[in-house]
């Protein structure tokens with residue numbers, strides 16, 4: 001089955017460099033259901049990309065991870081530079097950060113749990129709710145992490161295709177439930193299609209006997225307030241957010257969720273006690289004091305997304321999807337997306353390609369700096385001339 005937008009990861013370099021699995025005595029002890037897990041396909045860091053292309057890291061154009069090229073805010077940089085507690089464990093109760101997030105969002109701190117990126121919170125939710133044989137609903141194409149984490153738990157994934165305009169097919173979701181279905185994960189805006197989740201769809205999904213996890217990693221780019229304010233009124237709604245995108249802290253790994261208090265309390269019990277490190281906590285707190293600065297960068301990226309969209313729309317060999325996030329999904333109408341992906345790589349331009357049945361003819365391009373847009377468009381035009 002297709003795993004949403006997550007492409008397969010190349011076999012672990014550790015496994016290649018170490019002994020082959022057959023010679024490792026513990027292999028037979030590994031959980032049978034995990035022995036053939038393909039794994040999540042992550043993006044590579046600039047140093048690896050620079051080695052691959054032979055280009056200086058500064059010449060790499062990184063539009064594959066929806067990262068924020070403007071980086072942390074001045075206050076977050078200052079907080080990191082003056083960090084004086086790296087030798088001490090962080091607060092396992094995340095008191096200061098949860099308080100600050102509660103004030104920022106206007107909900108009680110009992111609703112909040114922070115994590116090492118929102119990936120950590122997705123993982124915690126999977127661990128809290130999914131026993132082997134349980135099910136999640138995955139509305140594909142979407143973020144590959146949901147099905148990956150469910151499979152690591154030994155859970156099953158029921159795929160429900162989005163409609164041709166990439167909306168969640170709410171009635172198909174309702175029909176797909178069985179008594180083992182526990183969770184539905186919905187990115188809003190969705191990655192990689194960039195569209196929002198209409199409130200009436202969410203309201204219908206909340207009537208179902210499952211936990212609805214709305215993943216708002218890109219909400220700051222969407223021009224909407226998102227659904228965090230609805231959490232206190234619902235016992236089965238979770239909203240996840242991150243500092244990775246709008247606040248430029250992807251490398252520090254810090255995200256948070258707004259949960260019904262009973263779920264938050266259980267997550268606090270099962271999480272790693274020190275899951276948010278001191279540098280990440282300090283940078284996140286400082287970012288919350290520099291929101292105006294960070295939102296100006298968000299506006300720059302939204303403007304660049306629209307400029308990129310305008311330029312992509314004028315290319316006759318592809319179709320660009322309008323997006324409310326900081327990336328744009330393109331479908332190639334002529335030529336092969338895989339070879340265009342390769343061509344861009346050779347030029348040091350990295351965009352996301354998903355080798356999955358639903359997305360094989362697509363590329364996802366992050367909104368970056370204006371010069372990044374210009375470089376990617378120049379290579380796309382060159383490719384188009386040869387078709």
Ligand SMILES: Cc1ncc(COP(=O)(O)O)c(C=O)c1O
Pocket residue numbers: 065066116117118119120143187190191215217241242243244250253254255
């Ligand atoms: C929809 C979605 N959710 C969550 C994440 C992970 O974010 P974080 O860096 O907070 O783990 C991403 C990252 O690309 C994403 O696209």
